[in-house]
Amino acid sequence: MNNRDLFKAIGGVDGDLIEKANAATRTKRNYARWGSIAACLALVLGFAIYKFPNTPLPASPQISQQTPAASPTGIRKFLNYNGYRYAFVSDGAQFKFTGSEPVKSLGTLEFDINRDLENHDENKYAEKDYATTFAVGGKLYEIPNSPSHFRIAVKYEQNYYLAEIVAKVNNSAITAKDYLDMANLKEHVQDIHILNHVGNDVLKKVTDHASVESIVKGLYDAKTADLNNKEYESIAEAQSQGKSYQLKFNLKDGTSMSMYIIPELKVVSMGDDYYQLPDSFLEQSGDIFTGLKQEALPLY
Amino acid sequence: MEDREIIQLYFARNETAIEETSKKYRNYCTRIAHNILSNVEDSEECVNDAFLGAWEAIPPKSPDKLSSYLGRITRNIALNRFDYYTAKKRNKEFETVLDELNDCLSSSDNVESRYEEEQMAGAISRFLQSIHEDHRNIFLRRYWYSDSLADIASRFSISESKTKSVLFRTRKKLQIYLKKEGYVQ
Incomplete structure (x- = not known):
C-alpha cells in the first residue's frame, strides 16, 4: 500500500463524518486568521514622527522588495517577539534598505518552531519569544525610526526580511486603535488602492488626501469582532461572491500594507483579526466601493 | 431540491438529475477537484466526469449521502488525473x-x-x-x-x-x- 492507496481508502470513510467536516468550523475565536494571502506591509515610523507628524524624516529608510512574494503554501512564515506574533511580509520576500540600514539589534531567532512541532510541540516554541518558522538564526533589528516595532527587520544570510505584527502570542485581541497607532498609518499612508480580494487587479485608486484621511480615521472606530460560525460563513460567502476587497495602503517608505474589507458585512481585517466597522465608516467612505466589479473567486 | 428527490430522478432516468446535481454540488465538487489538480479547466472536466459517473452508477447504487458520494467519485477521478498530469504540471x-x-x-x-x-x-x-x-x-x-x-x-x-x-x-x-x-x- 502506498500513500495514494491510503488517500483512496480515506475517501471511503463514513459519509456522515465527511458532511460534518464540510460544515465544521470552530466556534471559539482564538487565533483568527483571514486566509493566508495577508500581504501587509507597514513601516512604522513610530515615535519620531509621532512627535513631529508633519516633518519628513531624513533618516527614514526607503524599503524596496527584492524578490517576489512566495506562494503561501506550507507552514506560515512567522516569528514571535516581545509577546507579539509577526508574519513575514510577502511570505518571506527579501527587502533592501536605502538611506539608512537597521543597526539596533533586538536579538536572535533561536528557536525552531517547525522542529519543535515535529517533536510533538514539546518545548512549546510556538508560544515563545524568539521562536520562528523561518530564518532560524536570523538577527532581529529595529527599523530606523520605527521604535514601535510594528515592523521589524530580520537579517538572515546577508539578506533583509520584514516581519509585521499580526497578533499577540497569547491570542488576546489587539484593538483597532492600538494596531493603527503601532502602524502609525495616519502619518505613513500616501494613497490607497482598492484591489480585488486576490490582489492582482487594481480596481480604484484613492489619491486625494481628504478621502485617504477619512478612510484611515474611520478604521480607528472599528471594534474587534467576535464572530460566530454563521458570521464566518457569511464572510466566506461574501469572499466567494466577489464582495471582499483588498485595501492596499501605499506608504511613504516605498512599501505597502494591506487589509481586507467586505463593505456589505461591514467587516475589515487588520493583521489576523477581524473588526466590525461602524455605520459611519460606510456613510463617509462607502461610495468608493460602489460600481466596483471583480470576478467571483472560482471555487470558494 | 432534497437529495432524496434528486436520487429519485436518477432512478427514473430523468436527465434533470444531472442538472439538479450540478446546481447543488458543482461548487462543492469543483473545490475538491481543484484542491487536487490546481487547475480550473481540469477540475471542471473532472467534475463533469464525476456527474456522468454518478449517472452511470445510480441505479443500482443508492447513496445515503449524495454529497460525500459525489465528492468521493470526484476525488478518485481527480487523483487518477493527477497521476496522469504529474509529469507535466505538478500541484506541490x-x-x-x-x-x-x-x-x-x-x-x-x-x-x-x-x-x-x-x-x-x-x-x-x-x-x-x-x-x-x-x-x-x-x-x-x-x-x-x-x-x-x-x-x-x-x-x-x-x-x-x-x-x-x-x-x-x-x-x-x-x-x-x-x-x-x-x-x-
Whole structure:
C-alpha cells in the first residue's frame, strides 16, 4: 500500500463524518486568521514622527522588495517577539534598505518552531519569544525610526526580511486603535488602492488626501469582532461572491500594507483579526466601493 | 431540491438529475477537484466526469449521502488525473498532502500488501470516531478535501502551526491504529 492507496481508502470513510467536516468550523475565536494571502506591509515610523507628524524624516529608510512574494503554501512564515506574533511580509520576500540600514539589534531567532512541532510541540516554541518558522538564526533589528516595532527587520544570510505584527502570542485581541497607532498609518499612508480580494487587479485608486484621511480615521472606530460560525460563513460567502476587497495602503517608505474589507458585512481585517466597522465608516467612505466589479473567486 | 428527490430522478432516468446535481454540488465538487489538480479547466472536466459517473452508477447504487458520494467519485477521478498530469504540471500542495500520508505507513508498505479498501475505510472511520471532533474535522479537511493548511487554519480559527501539529499527531495515531489493525506493517 502506498500513500495514494491510503488517500483512496480515506475517501471511503463514513459519509456522515465527511458532511460534518464540510460544515465544521470552530466556534471559539482564538487565533483568527483571514486566509493566508495577508500581504501587509507597514513601516512604522513610530515615535519620531509621532512627535513631529508633519516633518519628513531624513533618516527614514526607503524599503524596496527584492524578490517576489512566495506562494503561501506550507507552514506560515512567522516569528514571535516581545509577546507579539509577526508574519513575514510577502511570505518571506527579501527587502533592501536605502538611506539608512537597521543597526539596533533586538536579538536572535533561536528557536525552531517547525522542529519543535515535529517533536510533538514539546518545548512549546510556538508560544515563545524568539521562536520562528523561518530564518532560524536570523538577527532581529529595529527599523530606523520605527521604535514601535510594528515592523521589524530580520537579517538572515546577508539578506533583509520584514516581519509585521499580526497578533499577540497569547491570542488576546489587539484593538483597532492600538494596531493603527503601532502602524502609525495616519502619518505613513500616501494613497490607497482598492484591489480585488486576490490582489492582482487594481480596481480604484484613492489619491486625494481628504478621502485617504477619512478612510484611515474611520478604521480607528472599528471594534474587534467576535464572530460566530454563521458570521464566518457569511464572510466566506461574501469572499466567494466577489464582495471582499483588498485595501492596499501605499506608504511613504516605498512599501505597502494591506487589509481586507467586505463593505456589505461591514467587516475589515487588520493583521489576523477581524473588526466590525461602524455605520459611519460606510456613510463617509462607502461610495468608493460602489460600481466596483471583480470576478467571483472560482471555487470558494 | 432534497437529495432524496434528486436520487429519485436518477432512478427514473430523468436527465434533470444531472442538472439538479450540478446546481447543488458543482461548487462543492469543483473545490475538491481543484484542491487536487490546481487547475480550473481540469477540475471542471473532472467534475463533469464525476456527474456522468454518478449517472452511470445510480441505479443500482443508492447513496445515503449524495454529497460525500459525489465528492468521493470526484476525488478518485481527480487523483487518477493527477497521476496522469504529474509529469507535466505538478500541484506541490497536493504532493505535500500525499507525502504527509506516508507518516501513517512504514517504508515496507510501499511495495505490496493486500487489503480491502472498503474494510480499511471502515477501520479509518472507526479511528476517526474515536478522536477529538476538532482533530477529526481537521484531518478530514486535509486528507479528504485536500484543503491547504492556510484554508484549514482559517476555517478553524487556529494558526497554521497548530494545524500542522494536530495533523502530525493524528497521522501518528492513525499509523499506530492501522498497525494494530494489521493494515500496515
